[in-house]
Amino acid sequence: MEFSTATLKALVDLARQGEGHTRPNPPVGAFVFARDGRIIGRGWHHKAGENHAEVEAIADWKKHHPRTKAHALLVTLEPCSRPGRVGACTEAIIRAQIPRVTYLCPDPNPKNRGRAQAALADYGIACEYLPYEPAADLVRAFAKRVKTGLPYVTVKLAMTLDGKIADNWGEAKWISSAASRQKTGELRERVDAIMVGAGTVRKDNPSLLAHGRPNPDLVRVVVSRSGQLPENAQIFTDGKNETLVFGNPHTALAELGRRGFNHVLCEGGKVLAASLAELGLVDEWLTVLCPKVIGERHVGEAAVFGGGKLEDVFVCLRA
Ligand SMILES: [Zn+2]
Known part of the structure; x- marks a missing residue:
């Protein structure tokens, strides 16, 4: 799926709403898209201990467009995937049956980097990294x-x-x-x-x-x-x-x-x-x-x- 620069910018702006509130986590934003390219779910990480952006966006989609199928998820940071961890975002994506995931910045922690792709591939979910500098900027301090x-x-x-x-x-x-x-x-x-x-x-x-x-x-x-x-x-x-x-x-x-x-x-x-x-x-x-x-x-x-x-x-x- 192709994303316009305006969409990427809007997503980073959404993530920025969490800036100054999310420590020790970084600010993160996520959109869920329908097949026709419409955004049907929006979410950002508000505070540590609360939902991650992906879970917020999925909840927003289920609430406002429950009958529309999700085609893709776009997120500013690689989804968390620690195996066995209850509430890992890759688990939420798998449960929601979203077939495509694109992230704009890899996990800065070398131990986690690239893990989302492997975790999602087991369930037939395509996961790609689309480098976008403003998204890397969002996690510069966290990194x-x-x-x-x-x-x-x-x-x-x-x-x-x-x-x-x-x-x-x-x-x-x-x-x-x-x-x-x-x-x-x-x-x-x-x-x-x-x-x-x-x-x-x-x-x-x-x-x-x-x-x-x-x-x-x-x-x-x-x-x-x-x-x-x-x-x-x-x-x-x-x-x-x-x-x-x-x-x-x-x-x-x-x-x-x-x-x-x-x-x-x-x-x-x-x-x-x-x-x-x-x-x-x-x-x-x-x-x-x-x-x-x-x-x-x-x-x-x-x-x-x-x-x-x-x-x-x-x-x-x-x-
Ligand atoms: Zn997460």
Whole structure:
């Protein structure tokens, strides 16, 4: 069966609804198709312990189109197939008698990779791998943790044209534009934890929460060598998401990895970002380059390049 790029993109978008909620599992999406190519079932993995995407999509099909025969199942990640495991997705596909399965990314765990094909072939179900980069992107963080035990780390920094992430007084708030703060804020909805250094907590007293819909699964992490943090900081007193404190970045990431955290977003400051870089723990740098020059001035008086007509530029570097 052929799938249009629009269909593949829609499926990845569906899977993304689980981002930031599924740890230790990755986000996954699945569609069930009728013979004429219509999508008759949609599902995504909402949370660990709940149905996998394939089971959700099959349930959606049975609920809304019980009399239409399923022709194919498309899923962003190779279906799980651990033999004997109750509830393996290959078992659900076999029970539902769906004759064709296409997955867009292989299981990152070498022990499971390619197993779905063998498990389904015994029942005459064709199973093929159709590589699609955005689907591999969905499990990038999960794959890192499965292979190394450590979460995938994105470090986000906003800097001026003269390379400053704060002025001489440590003030950083107004370096990036409102539009790019909104955009990077959205990243908080897609990760498992936000990590900052103690200096950022003392200086900015941030909430470290997503601006949009509240995500109770998001955990706030502070790295503080001394452990001396202001007791009245928002992250300790707002009664919202859990906040963890660690003495150094390596201990923090090792423990988060052990607890199944896939993706950690570090929002500074520069001391923590540099420690992570020195330790080789950064997977991705998201740099917001802002058309301003601070020089020796206060951040609020920074010279604006291009008369304010230029937008911030996002640069993503991957190790
Ligand atoms: Zn599964």
